[in-house]
Amino acid sequence: MPKLPAVYRGALILAIPLLSVIITVSGWMWSRQEETKANWWVNHTEEVMRESNVLFKLLLDAETGVRGYKITQEDDFLKPYQQALQEIPPHLDSLDRLTQDNLPQKQRLEEIKLQIQQRLDVLAQILQKIETEQQTTLSPQLRQLFEESQQKMDIVRSLLDTFQQEEWNLLNLRRANLEKVRTVTNLLLISTIAISLISYFVAVQFYRRSEGKVEEKAQELALVNASLAETNASLANRNQELDQFTYIVSHDLKAPLRAIANLSEWLEEDLEDRLDEDTSQQIKLLRQRVLRMDAFIDGLLRYSRAGRLKAEKTIVDVKQLLEEIIDSLNPPSEFTIKINGEMPVFQTEPLPLQQVLSNLISNGIKHHPEPKGKIEISVSDRGLAYQFAIADNGEGIPAKYHDKIFEIFQTLTSREEKESTGIGLSIVKKIIEHQGGKIWLESQEGQGTTFYFTWLK
Structure with a gap:
């Protein structure tokens, strides 16, 4: 018993x-x-x-x-x-x-x-x-x-x-x-x-017996807390070392890449008259691969730092923030981005929210099959959090990829067809979850996609 x-x-x-x-x-x-x-x-x-x-x-x-x-x-x-x-x-x-x-x-x-x-x-x-x-x-x-x-x-x-x-x-x-x-x-x-x-x-x-056990447990808890404090200090040191390592590695990797890119440009300029079409195409392909690798490294840096950098909370006007994001993305003139309803004004960290909204809107523009597309942004109050929705009228995403697209380095199309690192949505997911929210999507192939995410007040 x-x-x-x-x-x-x-x-x-x-x-x-x-x-x-x-x-x-x-x-x-x-x-x-x-x-x-x-x-x-x-x-x-x-x-x-x-x-x-x-x-x-x-x-x-x-x-x-x-x-x-x-x-x-x-x-x-x-x-x-x-x-x-x-x-x-x-x-x-x-x-x-x-x-x-x-x-x-x-x-x-x-x-x-x-x-x-x-x-x-x-x-x-x-x-x-x-x-x-x-x-x-x-x-x-x-x-x-x-x-x-x-x-x-x-x-x-x-x-x-x-x-x-x-x-x-x-x-x-x-x-x-x-x-x-x-x-x-x-x-x-x-x-x-x-x-x-x-x-x-x-x-x-x-x-009387319980009091003795409580004292014993208190001593054990004190030892565990001391161990956790040491572990936290060790983790802080490891994170600092990781930041330094990431910076050094990215610098050491990006430097040769820049050299290769510059060298390919010089070769193309110096040998312009003697290069046949096939060789010229190979040099361009080499330069594209170098730029892609550079983007990969930048993406890895952003992913490793996502959610770790703390900023002070300020009053954020979401409508104004969206207008600034849309202006910075500079969508095609025929592309419509509509902000539906009244957007909230609340206290939060502005940079993480800006990263999330910018990435989701940018994806809707970049992956739309036509220049004349449409994105609608709305929000609803869920009590402890706001629920944002970014809906586009693009090609849609098959159901089997709904979870896969949030994994790092995952893309739906070949990188030869559309340049993408496959890191953006994984960064978005990491930021949202670090803020205490969650992200999901609703989509059917050929009927557009709606990304939903919650953001704590």
């Missing part, structure tokens, strides 16, 4: 107590919610019990009032009965509301309602019988009605007892669940404290 990096191990050790705290807080909040629910149900049960007790008392008062009226024949004794008739319906409605969430209790309440109504009907019959008979003794019919009323009362009492017992059972069940919740919460709390303490001691040991 792969060993976790130190950073991940440290994060894991810190995450364990944090996770434990989150679990504990969540458990505590859950426990509080459950306790709040349980308290609500306690209040709910107490309200149900209170309403049912009031209901039972009203029924007793109603019968007591009727019996008192039978004995005394005074209307004052009917007040409890009349009060019961008014107050029983609201209390039944209250119980109905309180049992909406409990279907079995709801069904029991419906049965209680039915029995209460039947008992009230019996009491009403008793009153009617008392007023009809107008006697102090109980007739058999009246006695039977009182017995029926008592039976109904016993049924109501039994139903209310069952109703209340169910509420107490539900309350006890919820209290038991609450105790379980509290037990789980306490266990979570104890476990969290234990895990946090263990994690703390593990973290202390881990960071």
